Amino acid sequence: MRAGEAGRALLLLAVLAGLLLPWLTVAPNRLLPGTATNGFSGLGWAAAAALAALALAVPRRVPAWLGAAAGLGGVALLLVATGWAAADSLEGLASAARAGLGGGFWLGLVAGAALVVARGAALPGPGRAALAAVALAALWLPWQAGSFESLSLVVEYRARQAAVHAALLRHLMLAGAALALALLLAVPLAWAGFRRPGAAGPVGATLGAVQVVPAIALFAALIPLLAGLLALLPALRGLGLGAIGPAPAVLATAGYLALPLWRSVLGGLAAADPAAVAAARAMGMTEGGITREVRLPLALPVFAGGLRVAVVQAIGLVTLGGLVGAGGLGALVFEGLSQFATDLMLLGALPIMALALAADALIRLLEHRLGASA
Amino acid sequence: MMALLLAAGLALVALLPGWFGGFPPGRLLGLAASHAGLALAGVVPAALLGLALGVLVTRPSGRALRPAADALAAAAQAVPPVVAVALAVPAFGFGWGPTILALLLYGIMPVLRATVAALEAVPPEARLAALALGYTPAGALREVELPLAWPLVLDGLRVALVLAVATAAVGALAGAATLGTPIVLGLQNQNQLLVLQGAAATAALAFAAEGLLLALAGYGAGRGRRSSASPASSDGTAQSRKP
Numbered sequence: 204m205r206a207g208e209a210g211r212a213l214l215l216l217a218v219l220a221g222l223l224l225p226w227l228t229v230a231p232n233r234l235l236p237g238t239a240t241n242g243f244s245g246l247g248w249a250a251a252a253a254l255a256a257l258a259l260a261v262p263r264r265v266p267a268w269l270g271a272a273a274g275l276g277g278v279a280l281l282l283v284a285t286g287w288a289a290a291d292s293l294e295g296l297a298s299a300a301r302a303g304l305g306g307g308f309w310l311g312l313v314a315g316a317a318l319v320v321a322r323g324a325a326l327p328g329p330g331r332a333a334l335a336a337v338a339l340a341a342l343w344l345p346w347q348a349g350s351f352e353s354l355s356l357v358v359e360y361r362a363r364q365a366a367v368h369a370a371l372l373r374h375l376m377l378a379g380a381a382l383a384l385a386l387l388l389a390v391p392l393a394w395a396g397f398r399r400p401g402a403a404g405p406v407g408a409t410l411g412a413v414q415v416v417p418a419i420a421l422f423a424a425l426i427p428l429l430a431g432l433l434a435l436l437p438a439l440r441g442l443g444l445g446a447i448g449p450a451p452a453v454l455a456t457a458g459y460l461a462l463p464l465w466r467s468v469l470g471g472l473a474a475a476d477p478a479a480v481a482a483a484r485a486m487g488m489t490e491g492g493i494t495r496e497v498r499l500p501l502a503l504p505v506f507a508g509g510l511r512v513a514v515v516q517a518i519g520l521v522t523l524g525g526l527v528g529a530g531g532l533g534a535l536v537f538e539g540l541s542q543f544a545t546d547l548m549l550l551g552a553l554p555i556m557a558l559a560l561a562a563d564a565l566i567r568l569l570e571h572r573l574g575a576s577a
Numbered sequence: 578m579m580a581l582l583l584a585a586g587l588a589l590v591a592l593l594p595g596w597f598g599g600f601p602p603g604r605l606l607g608l609a610a611s612h613a614g615l616a617l618a619g620v621v622p623a624a625l626l627g628l629a630l631g632v633l634v635t636r637p638s639g640r641a642l643r644p645a646a647d648a649l650a651a652a653a654q655a656v657p658p659v660v661a662v663a664l665a666v667p668a669f670g671f672g673w674g675p676t677i678l679a680l681l682l683y684g685i686m687p688v689l690r691a692t693v694a695a696l697e698a699v700p701p702e703a704r705l706a707a708l709a710l711g712y713t714p715a716g717a718l719r720e721v722e723l724p725l726a727w728p729l730v731l732d733g734l735r736v737a738l739v740l741a742v743a744t745a746a747v748g749a750l751a752g753a754a755t756l757g758t759p760i761v762l763g764l765q766n767q768n769q770l771l772v773l774q775g776a777a778a779t780a781a782l783a784f785a786a787e788g789l790l791l792a793l794a795g796y797g798a799g800r801g802r803r804s805s806a807s808p809a810s811s812d813g814t815a816q817s818r819k820p
Contacts, residue, residue, distance in 0.1 A: 519657030
């Protein structure tokens, strides 16, 4: 299978998703299931134009920048036209009526976006940055113009704007706190393990055993355990520690992050060529100087790799904090799940995925920079 | 061995409160059976798919698909299991459907990544030598590349299995009857005994799964050493010393 064929498969996927799966569903309110308006029928000419633009992104003969731009235009057109079609479909209905996005829309969107990313990946660095900027603008301008306001997801967001923003902030704070706690644990342990290799084995075994425990079990088990601890030492309550709330979420998440961080710090410190270290010592460098000048620069790219894994995991794992009263975007997901309100669930889930993907991409960039300079 | 001991200890913690007013042990065992069944139903096809895809993208004919597979693996890692289960609910309704989908997603990626990394770590000389000896490409893959790659692939399988047990627990949120069910029940009713029982039982099952897989691998590696003394099998026993 050639790369061009993968592009063709993605285009075919977008077309089939639009033709066979529900694109928009119109429901009497936010909870009832709606009736699907099938395929591209609601989009009219815009669907044909968008698919033509996407088709232009497929052939290898088309230069990468043109293909990526055409694909991006196609995806943006699909989005805007879907917003318009949603507004049309709600014409004359009660104000509680909602126009929800169907499975066909999501599949088509993912296929189109994958096509753009595949073409954009061939561009040089500045080209990719420009493509990302254009993509953001292509979302931002219609958003400002109100093209998406009829979509059920946006209506739900408008109704809960303050709660979503607070949850996003809290999610980031919980993830940050867990990462900080895990670093406090992992870096000294890794340093000790580097100095005394005998200590590394048991530490690795313990941290590895934590990974085996299912996350939902560890989050949940921390509630009775913390409650028992607080009953023994009531003074801890004065420090703001509670059996329910942020404490179990941060502790449990930090427990999972410790292994990738510990492993990457240890691996990074050991990355320096023993010959280079010996040469530095022979030149009269002190042990501290060797660590600063020789080991750290070589360790940073390895450490950035571990940090990337840890950050992505932190953003994902903190979601379960919604179950133990810590709040965050997970609370929105679980509230939506218990109400069977798809849009509310998506309001929690989409930012989590966006945050995780953005963090992954940013730290990957940092990794390449560090790797190139080391 | 450590993992199996931990599993036995945690199982005791999970079952004992049943005789003192907690979740009844009989039902807990039933949930454990359906939990294990659900995890296996998801992870076995996922592992086979991951292996097949991993082999495909490392063949000369499938190499062009490699960037797509990498991007997919990164994207799948960015979606936490809870979110995958939640997103699948609108499409499949409550029950086993969303969990099976999430299990497939999470099972494929670690196996695919491990298979690709393992096959790429096989020295090209080994493959060329096999081809020069008259092996067909498929024969070289089966007799030379896969045995050399096996320890790393096995690590991917282990990760997939542990993830499957964890994800099946999350499935309780979407209405699947698993060991996550007592956890969710306990959280909803502020019953910490139920939470502790469910958590201990889930962790016990995860350790048992890991321990059994590693024991199986150690047994296989031991047999492999007797027959062919490949470098792969000595790594395989090193793996089994992990918890």
